[in-house]
Amino acid sequence: MSTEPAGMTVVLGLGGGVDYELKLSAPVMERLVGEYRIRDGELTSPATVNTERELVISILTYLKKGGGGEHFVASSACLSAFAERFPTRATLGGTSVRAAKEMSRLGVPSTLHLVSINDVIRRLLPAGCDYICSDDRDTFYPHLIVQYDQDLRIRAGDIDIRAPFPNRLIYVNDPANGSMLLSPGLGELLSTARLFLISGFNAIRQARLLDRRLSTLIGHMRQLPAGAVVYYEDAGFHEPGLSQRLRDALLPSIDVYGLNEDELQAYLGRTVDLLSVPEVAAALESLRALIPVPTLVVHTKYWAAAFGEDAGRYAGALDGGILVASTRYSHGDDHTGEQFEAMRRRPRRPESVAFAAALEAKMGDAVRCVPGFRLDVAQPTTIGLGDAFVGGFLAATYALPPGRLSPA
Incomplete structure (x- = not known):
């Protein structure tokens, strides 16, 4: 009533x-760090996200401090490419x-x-x-919602980070x-x-x-x-x-x-x-x-x-x-x-x-x-x-x- x-x-x-929701996993992220040859010194949030490489750097930067955030992404293609690497769930x-x-x-x-x-x-x-x-x-302009758990650890190259808190990130290309x-x-x-x-x-x-x-x-x-x-x-x-x-x-x-x-x-x-x-x-x-x-x-x-x-x-x-x-x-x-x-x-x-x-x-x-x-x-x-x-x-x-x- x-x-x-x-x-x-x-x-x-x-x-x-x-929203397309996904949860980060260490094996996928570590493979991406290797593929894109990302270094620890690059882990500062990029002003713009135009490529999947920049998207991965942005995510790792947040994960390192346990932070959450929301960003515009210039390329919807890089959102789709990243989402296809994980199981996703469609929600409102x-x-x-x-x-x-x-x-x-x-x-x-x-x-x-x-x-x-x-x-x-x-x-x-x-x-x-x-x-x-x-x-x-x-x-139809789905948003990418990236979730990660506390203590998720990413080790690849010179990167060795562990999320101090769980959080979520929002990446959007939605006219x-x-x-x-x-x-x-x-x-x-x-x-x-x-x-x-x-x-x-x-x-x-x-x-x-x-x-x-x-x-x-x-x-x-x-x-x-x-x-x-x-x-x-x-x-x-x-x-x-x-x-x-x-x-x-x-x-x-x-x-x-x-x-x-x-x-x-x-x-x-x-x-x-x-x-x-x-x-x-x-x-x-x-x-x-x-x-x-x-x-x-x-x-x-x-x-x-x-x-x-x-x-x-x-x-x-x-x-x-x-x-x-x-x-x-x-x-x-x-x-x-x-x-x-x-x-x-x-x-x-x-x-x-x-x-x-x-x-x-x-x-x-x-x-x-x-x-x-x-x-x-x-x-x-x-x-x-x-x-x-x-x-x-x-x-x-x-x-x-x-x-x-x-x-x-």
Whole structure:
């Protein structure tokens, strides 16, 4: 049964598409290092990825530090060539689409704004999820999603690296999301929205095109009813310089601005010890000076925190986001209600519990911090964790009181 109040909707946008997911293996990567004669000194992320060799260097650079990221790839052929070396799985991707799937499981229906549609998307869209699409043709631009496990070791030539953490990488050549054409029907859809998720603009690579799309979006958003919550989820911009341009245009309209630990550290230009109260407190203060929104939400492997004037309002939503993301991490894309309920009963990480209490004591009512669960998973799912967090967060924000988040 739907938990949605009569006449009010959840609108999730603005892109999305098909993902080809794969998991790295040492034998394939070591063979590629040998074939392309890649040296350890080359392991710095290339500014552009035009060839399979540059793609391998980019992946190894991230693996070496256990990082995650998203990149535009100039050649779709090199994505296909790399994907053919591994078993792959087709799933739906994009923050809005994955969030919709998690919300559907929690009994909260939504409407997606898509920029690309095809039979794979139609087949895999979750129950209780409607959509509009800005393109009346079928198009197919799959994204490559690369997942790697903690302790994956690559030894070839003078390269000997071991991943300190599990993570995921996104490589994209997608003209539809890169254009982000908005449907003329978006404004009417927003006129009954209680929640509106904005994501996907990071794929646009031309400043003038981004400006036009933002202007159009702001026009549509004028139809949002009073009291509607606008949530923006950050992501790695294919052209990093455009991030500020988006913030200049949209910050006055955003209620909650979400981002992960990689994006936090990228904005600050420094590494942050995520279990150091002084470092995180300083990071949150610096970030809010850069992104002055009512509420910042930062979600990490250890905890999730809301910082700002409405932080207390979102404590239950933070917990909901952690619960959904942790279940996905532990059990994958097709986790069950039983696994979800079992996750709710798991203990929290002791170091995260201590950190959260100390951060709130230091920063007072301006911050709410919820510790993550203690998880020991041999082969975790690292793809879509931020998207799952957003789905859980929005479901709790929208219709469910704190502490009562459960699958339908």
